[in-house]
Amino acid sequence: MGEEHQLHYNEPWIMQRADPYVYRHIDGTYYFTASVPAYDSIVLRSSDTLEGLQTAEEKEIWHKHECGIMSKHVWAPELHYLDGKWYIYFAASDVNDVWSLRPYVLECADADPVAGKWTELGKMQKAVDDEFSFENFSLDGTVFESRGRRYYVWAEKVGVGSQISNLYISELETPNKLKTVQVLLTTPDYDWERRVLWVNEAPGVIRHNDRLFLTYSASNTGVHYCIGMLSVNEDADLLDPRSWEKERYPVLSSDADRGIYGPGHNSFTKDEDGNDIMVYHARTESVITGEPLYNPNRHTMLMKIRWSKDGRPVFGYDV
Amino acid sequence: MGEEHQLHYNEPWIMQRADPYVYRHIDGTYYFTASVPAYDSIVLRSSDTLEGLQTAEEKEIWHKHECGIMSKHVWAPELHYLDGKWYIYFAASDVNDVWSLRPYVLECADADPVAGKWTELGKMQKAVDDEFSFENFSLDGTVFESRGRRYYVWAEKVGVGSQISNLYISELETPNKLKTVQVLLTTPDYDWERRVLWVNEAPGVIRHNDRLFLTYSASNTGVHYCIGMLSVNEDADLLDPRSWEKERYPVLSSDADRGIYGPGHNSFTKDEDGNDIMVYHARTESVITGEPLYNPNRHTMLMKIRWSKDGRPVFGYDV
Numbered sequence: 001m002g003e004e005h006q007l008h009y010n011e012p013w014i015m016q017r018a019d020p021y022v023y024r025h026i027d028g029t030y031y032f033t034a035s036v037p038a039y040d041s042i043v044l045r046s047s048d049t050l051e052g053l054q055t056a057e058e059k060e061i062w063h064k065h066e067c068g069i070m071s072k073h074v075w076a077p078e079l080h081y082l083d084g085k086w087y088i089y090f091a092a093s094d095v096n097d098v099w100s101l102r103p104y105v106l107e108c109a110d111a112d113p114v115a116g117k118w119t120e121l122g123k124m125q126k127a128v129d130d131e132f133s134f135e136n137f138s139l140d141g142t143v144f145e146s147r148g149r150r151y152y153v154w155a156e157k158v159g160v161g162s163q164i165s166n167l168y169i170s171e172l173e174t175p176n177k178l179k180t181v182q183v184l185l186t187t188p189d190y191d192w193e194r195r196v197l198w199v200n201e202a203p204g205v206i207r208h209n210d211r212l213f214l215t216y217s218a219s220n221t222g223v224h225y226c227i228g229m230l231s232v233n234e235d236a237d238l239l240d241p242r243s244w245e246k247e248r249y250p251v252l253s254s255d256a257d258r259g260i261y262g263p264g265h266n267s268f269t270k271d272e273d274g275n276d277i278m279v280y281h282a283r284t285e286s287v288i289t290g291e292p293l294y295n296p297n298r299h300t301m302l303m304k305i306r307w308s309k310d311g312r313p314v315f316g317y318d319v
Numbered sequence: 320m321g322e323e324h325q326l327h328y329n330e331p332w333i334m335q336r337a338d339p340y341v342y343r344h345i346d347g348t349y350y351f352t353a354s355v356p357a358y359d360s361i362v363l364r365s366s367d368t369l370e371g372l373q374t375a376e377e378k379e380i381w382h383k384h385e386c387g388i389m390s391k392h393v394w395a396p397e398l399h400y401l402d403g404k405w406y407i408y409f410a411a412s413d414v415n416d417v418w419s420l421r422p423y424v425l426e427c428a429d430a431d432p433v434a435g436k437w438t439e440l441g442k443m444q445k446a447v448d449d450e451f452s453f454e455n456f457s458l459d460g461t462v463f464e465s466r467g468r469r470y471y472v473w474a475e476k477v478g479v480g481s482q483i484s485n486l487y488i489s490e491l492e493t494p495n496k497l498k499t500v501q502v503l504l505t506t507p508d509y510d511w512e513r514r515v516l517w518v519n520e521a522p523g524v525i526r527h528n529d530r531l532f533l534t535y536s537a538s539n540t541g542v543h544y545c546i547g548m549l550s551v552n553e554d555a556d557l558l559d560p561r562s563w564e565k566e567r568y569p570v571l572s573s574d575a576d577r578g579i580y581g582p583g584h585n586s587f588t589k590d591e592d593g594n595d596i597m598v599y600h601a602r603t604e605s606v607i608t609g610e611p612l613y614n615p616n617r618h619t620m621l622m623k624i625r626w627s628k629d630g631r632p633v634f635g636y637d638v
Binding site for chain 1: 455479506565
């Protein structure tokens with residue numbers, strides 16, 4: 001790569017884009033989507049290079065409805081290519097019930113998802129015998145494949161009054177329907193997952209050798225926001241929570257010396273050289289004006305992931 | 320022991336007493352309490368011998384209120400002796416809101432809890448910074464000590480519409496107040512915990528060498544009711560859910576050949592020879608007339624526990 005492809009890590013890369021998601025297609029094209037500050041639409045960018053996403057034109061491929069479902073709080077879109085079609089997973093609520101977040105799916109059968117035609121598939125569907133999933137505040141769905149099976153992981157709240165956001169996993173039957181009932185993957189167990197709000201959300205999966213690492217974000221989306229991690233051997237039953245190991249401490253959190261606050265909601269991709277790259281958002285301000293959720297200054301950043309000798313990802317601002 | 324102390328295992332021992340709890344006091348006296356079919360009162364029996372509990376006179380030491388809290392569904396009392404006083408932990412609801420189960424505590428400062436005066440301490444209290452505990456359907460509180468600390472484990476439901484009953488642990492500050500916020504110990508992860516209802520409840524703790532074994536009951540209280548188990552090394556942090564290991568399969572379930580159905584809601588004691596005894600309830604009928612919860616034929620049974628060479632409890636009807 002020439003100098004024009006120089007990536008700068010752990011500093012704002014794409015401004016005011018939160019919950020960033022980068023996907024590199026089989027033809028090498030990079031795609032980028034994220035939550036926009038107005039929370040009113042889903043945008044896509046594409047580029048031949050990872051670095052090119054920074055300045056690529058951004059196209060709105062879907063806009064929120066005027067009322068009813070999908071009319072408010074359009075959050076955390078992800079782009080997936082499954083069985084020859086494009087899918088966008090996102091969450092949204094209703095202007096008349098602004099915290100009624102539920103997961104929805106868009107589909108595009110065209111080759112180019114930026115220029116193509118997108119169709120609404122409606123709400124993500126649970127399995128026939130599942131009484132629990134997507135009945136309450138639920139969002140941040142992601143999809144990954146392992147050993148020929150496809151899995152869906154999402155965040156959903158439980159409780160009365162104050163609520164707790166957990167992560168669940170299920171096998172997928174089709175791109176927009178679960179095959180199995182929910183399995184609890186992680187709940188906020190530790191103090192760093194319980195700052196202001198008890199939250200586990202924003203799952204992202206990366207594979208290394210035969211192990212899957214599932215990062216997630218914890219606590220409320222201010223300076224306490226941080227990244228925790230689960231991992232599992234791919235030979236194990238991924239629907240058995242005993243197969244998953246949870247880290248006792250966050251793998252990435254705020255660093256005041258570097259002016260990086262509330263890192264989280266990451267996804268994973270590879271650069272053109274095949275290096276593993278984490279795409280995440282963080283703030284550069286320690287003091288947030290107003291409600292953190294409506295402060296636009298969560299910026300997309302990149303981090304180069306190093307692998308330890310025992311095959312574990314190392315997340316560090318100095319890598 | 321003479322023939323008069325012969326205990327018969329795994330057959331009805333005390334008829335129509337569910338959620339049985341036996342405590343052997345420091346003076347050797349045995350006490351027995353349980354849910355009565357009318358769910359309207361708390362009863363106590365005492366005897367110099369374990370076998371004697373079977374025919375000991377039963378005294379009602381507390382009766383439900385006419386209305387308001389503690390006026391309906393008086394369930395699963397446990398007797399504990401803490402800091403020189405007696406405590407009864409139980410759950411109850413309100414005649415005008417029959418599923419509003421919450422945990423309550425009674426106290427008795429007299430030497431003899433059967434003849435003594437009992438005082439209501441009201442609802443079990445959560446820690447100051449706990450937003451979540453005892454806010455929803457919650458019951459089956461038990462107390463145990465380890466390494467000089469006292470812990471409380473209970474069942475509480477989460478969810479909207481259909482709900483899921485989980486087990487939680489907290490340290491105790493006083494006999495009727497938690498010191499720490501809740502920690503999730505187990506949720507129904509497997510099919511045998513999800514029959515008809517998704518339930519983990521009825522925790523009971525037994526110590527062997529330096530390991531604690533926490534049994535609990537799973538699924539609805541019919542023929543599917545069964546016993547699962549967690550265990551933890553006492554040197555570990557008991558408030559860290561990573562310290563606990565969960566068994567993949569139930570440790571005890573129905574046995575049609577023996578005519579034992581829906582074993583569960585057990586407690587632990589020792590016989591006069593120091594053998595570990597499990598006290599549990601089960602049915603002898605595979606077909607239950609009406610709603611299982613209101614069918615009175617859950618009978619208290621005893622089981623002698625064997626310990627495997629690696630220090631694990633073996634639960635078997637043939638032991």
